[in-house]
Amino acid sequence: MLSWEDRRLMVKVAKLYYFEGWTQAQIAKKQNVSRPVISKLLSNAKKEGIVEIYIKDETSHSVELENKILKKFGLKEVIVISTAGFAPEVTKRQMGKTAASYIANHLEGVKSLGLSWGTTLLSLVEEYPYKHKKDTHIVPIVGGMGSDHVHLHSNQLAFHLSQKMNSSCSYLYAPAMVESVDLKERLVQSKDISYVLEEARNIDMAVVGLGNPFKSSTMEKIGYLNPDDLTSLRKAGAVGDISSRFYDAIGKELDHPINNRVIGLNLDEIKKIPEVVGIVEGSYKLESLEAALQGGYLDVLIIDDRMAQELVDSYI
Incomplete structure (x- = not known):
């Protein structure tokens, strides 16, 4: 049991360190002892319950969720965004802003960046800063032509992002x-398309969203999927899609006629990309995300806090 003198010294050292901002070296000099002695006193003060450290910040819960998801699924990075009280459109914009910041700060050595398509990717491009990166070439990883909702298509997104980066x-x-x-x-098999698909297979980083084919599906909204397609996908066990490629509950790409009509990288090719950044928002995509993580398609996950909490509650 600690003597009164020992406890008094611990409290004195702890107050100087935590409240007065003294360094361990300064305290050691004042007490006429070595710095390791002060370090041990501070450590023992925590063990004895004399000092308790709390992180009082709204992001602390997000960081805790990040660490749990990171460890569970072996990801490179997880970013959980606090969205309490946000309207859906504000949440999507915040997701885009966070993803844009991550990409802008992690392009060192990235010679080619691949983009999928959809509303989440649109938010990323809209929020991306005008930050020159002339040596990073942008490549669509899935087809992107049509007359409806053109602003969501991969070619349009690639063009606008390259303008902001002053790149090609x-x-x-x-x-x-x-x-x-x-x-x-x-x-x-045509020359132009085969060339770009080969470029896509050799990119350094890709950014993708995840879709739930049965709720708020952009593919259905645009007209790629009709009610019969959705019925067929449901019977085949589809739970989500990445870059218009549908997969089942364990993350395996479906052997389905719809997947066979997609022009773009398949899921095995996406998995081989050195870094795949997934941006996922909305609790209704939880099953889609769980399967994608089981399939090992993502290296970096950017997610809202509500979905992150549900993911942790399901798995951890």
């Missing part, structure tokens, strides 16, 4: 999905 970009002159497998095969 490629264009994949094909829709994300075509009417038949035969047409798809003929298109991917």
